[in-house]
Amino acid sequence: MSKNLFSSQFKQACYWKESMEWPLKVAPKDLPATADVVVIGSGFTGLSAAHKLAKSGAQVVVLDQQEIGGGASSRNGGIVHPTLGVSAQVLIDRYGVERAKALYPIVIKSMEYLTNLVKAENIDCHFNYGGAFEAAVRPKHIAGYEIKAKLLKEVFNHHSHVIHPNERSDHIGSETYHGGWHDPLGATLHPARLVSGLGEAAQRAEAELHPFTPALGVETDGSTRLVRTPRGDIRADAVVLASNGYTGNMFPDLRKRLIPLNIVALATEPLPSDLADKLFPKPYCYWDSSRLFFYYQRTKDDRIVFGGVNALPVGGTIRKAKNSFRRFRRIFPELNDYQIDYAWDGNVAITFDRIPHLGQSEGLFYALGFNGDGVLLGTYLGSKIAEMVIGKETSSPLAEIKFPSIKGSRWLPKLMPFARMFFGVLDTLGI
């Protein structure tokens, strides 16, 4: 067993960005004084919105306070699984069967949208439509999967499969798991390549990208909006806010509806391919059923990229990475002989009802709150909010749901670490 968790080449940096030439080129350019639409944020949501808007003929300017895609979009796990963030049962209990039936197609359409977009725009992002697998950390979770698979089939006509303990090794090579749930809808991808490809697609449609240009505020001036930036102001007919876990206090009405959460991801050194085949025999995107779950994928070069919500309430990326890798090695003891090459972090945005929201507020269009599932939903809802701006869509079943905030929401991020610790204890006790 290698006691040292980090390899001699270890870098505190995002593996995805380190593993590619960044094809997206952005030539420095003055900000225009006017635009049809200003998009704030250049992750999947902002770039997808910009692409759709520019294709419809709008003059679009994308602003980001960091480099293009520098938020969560280039630094996530690359897990692509269609979900609104809560289970189908919760959708039905909360909104009733009819409304749940109107909401559920969003997840199916989001998968179709991403698949078609990657193909149509020729985005080389290692998109592998190989299905999804949730690994059961407790035997009792299998009974839950039976109920879930039945419900998905009967109410939403979505076919998925329960994997029993005796079939487990065909799907995942860890004896700590007790089977699982397999959904044919699921994929893995290289997120930084997707961001870069979306940026290029938006540029081909003639959207302008302006990195390192923060929007300092948006003022309403008659029927137009004035977007203030340190490089000058832009007058626009509409503004799209796509800032998710990086939404600042200059948008107070939306900020109070989001809890930013910083999470860590890691990449192992490349594994021998026979070991990678044994541990991850299928091209699935994987996660497990614990409260502080792990998610993971096998990359093209046979590394495992994984991460999850960490139970540690304190400490930076390195400390959290150590804690995560120790826990991950307990699931896959074969990794005791292998080390971590990269660890990095990023922000997700949690909503109080755990589903994403889109609509209009404070004169802004927004698509926010992906609860750690924004690869697919960010890309899809970015295009949907663009359609609302253009007037092609007047609403969406999601826009009809109130975007909740609660009193004291400014303090909640401070309490989150203790909630995480509590969930960690419950997971350890198997409750």
Ligand SMILES: Cc1cc2nc3c(=O)[nH]c(=O)nc-3n(C[C@H](O)[C@H](O)[C@H](O)COP(=O)(O)OP(=O)(O)OC[C@H]3O[C@@H](n4cnc5c(N)ncnc54)[C@H](O)[C@@H]3O)c2cc1C
């Ligand atoms: C470590 C990690 C792992 C994850 N794993 C997965 C996964 O496997 N699968 C999955 O589906 N999701 C995953 N997620 C979540 C997913 O990455 C996000 O939901 C998604 O990227 C959100 O995209 P976005 O475009 O809405 O926001 P982001 O990509 O975060 O972009 C928001 C952008 O807004 C910019 N911004 C904010 N305020 C301003 C301002 N005032 N002016 C200018 N720019 C501004 C920021 O700089 C940022 O670039 C993960 C996230 C993290 C951090």
